[in-house]
Amino acid sequence: MNGVDLVECHASVWSGIEDKSQLIGWRKKIKVILSWIIAYPTLISRFMRLPRYQTVLVPYMGHLDVLLLWPFAKLKGSQVAWDIFISLYNTIVEDRQMFSNTHPVSRLIYVFEWLASRAADRMLMDTRAHADYFVRRYHLPDERLGAVFVGAEVEHFPLLKPLGPKESSEPITILFYGQFIPLHGIRTIVEAARELDDGTVRWVLIGRGQEEGAIRQELDANPVKHLEWLSWVRYQELVDWIARADICLGIFSKSEKAASVIPNKAFQVISSGRPLITRDSPAIRELVSEDEPGIFLVSPEDSPALVDAIKRFRKERPNLVGRPLFENLRKRISAQATGVALCAELGLRYAPDKVMQSGETD
Structure with a gap:
């Protein structure tokens, strides 16, 4: 990846679930939660056996991951970078309005996200406007937040044939x-x-x-x-x-x-x-x-x-x-451009240092 060695430390808990938003039924939810809990000791053990890496990148959704990883990354002297992607508080409380901002659940989500933002050395959002929101919401220094476009998977969304001619009467x-x-x-x-x-x-x-x-x-x-x-x-x-x-x-x-x-x-x-x-x-x-x-x-x-x-x-x-x-x-939104932007935000542009991707979710 742009001259950077990427090593993955990962355990999948979403195998066989294509649409996470439609996870219905207590049995399925309990199965995912148990898989999630079991995954953490395995991931931490695997992480501690790996060589030291300059940066550990925690992907979305990494709120709990970054909190659990923080002490172990510090022991190894690695920078923790967190790809936030979306704010839980902004999504659940402010945008979807599933709870009022005074509801205990809202307050819990806010504290959870506030703590996670303190455990990461570097954080990434999908746009500068989104990063600025997170800075304001959690009173963070501007320099802690960067922005990298999500981009698109060209293998799934290749360039199509241009629009063809159409009669004016056609819908x-x-x-x-x-x-x-x-x-x-x-x-x-x-x-x-x-x-x-x-x-x-x-x-x-x-x-x-x-x-x-x-x-x-x-x-x-x-x-x-x-x-x-x-x-x-x-x-x-x-x-x-x-x-x-x-x-x-x-x-x-x-x-x-x-x-x-x-x-x-x-x-x-x-x-x-x-x-x-x-x-x-x-x-x-x-x-x-x-x-x-x-x-x-x-x-x-x-x-x-x-x-x-x-x-x-x-x-x-x-x-x-x-x-x-x-x-x-x-x-600008190709995988190569996204990789270059990511390396730049992590201080790894064309560097020989290694970056490690950590996390248990797909």
Whole structure:
């Protein structure tokens, strides 16, 4: 990896579970928890038998990992780097609002995350805007937090053939996929679909989650004729759905988290070379500009703005036919670019020192 020797110390507790968010039933949950508990002594024993490494990288979700690893890493004189990716407090309490900020569970999550942030020497988020949030929330020095784009797996999301010609009377296909959580602004999408339910647009939604019941009830009461909803498709099949779409959707919530992150789907769609509509935010501006061909940025939770963006895309679509999109963006989110950025953030750019990846989750 860019001149760095990467050694993995890992135990899998999620084997056979493709969608972790849909882990249902006490037996399954207890099995995962027991596997998790058993994994730690094995990991620590394995870690202590390994040579000293300059840096130990703890991946997402590593809140407990980094706390347990900290004393052993200090004994060996290794730097602990933690790829936070998302804040539990921001996600559970502020964005999904599963508990009020005064609830004991919220306070526990905050303390847990505060302690974890003190155990790591270096921490990484997916955008600078997200890192700045974490600095403010936990009163950390700016220099402790870095940012590395998530990027996309090119093997799963290769560059597709450019858009082909289409008759003006043919409907365009708009694709959204992801969890039905507040971050994604599903209601904004449904409102736009209802406004453009005139046969000029075919809407495809793929996903399920927290808001699924409310959205289902709303659509049952007031159906959208040209909307198709699939609860789930295999990860490997997503690129086929992207290929069938004329344009794909990102996120539309007005929450602080939505303003701070670039969703995985945005990287995947860009990697595939399909046009994208998503909310404007400080985070997305770290990657794209509004004048990038094939990118349409809209104000959050604004269904009329989404409708206008779709109409603009229809008008501009002939100019995108046969044209490969996002050449420079695809280079910036490639595995190589992500690796170089990671090495730089860890102080390992083209260095012969070793970095070790530790953790028990996939």
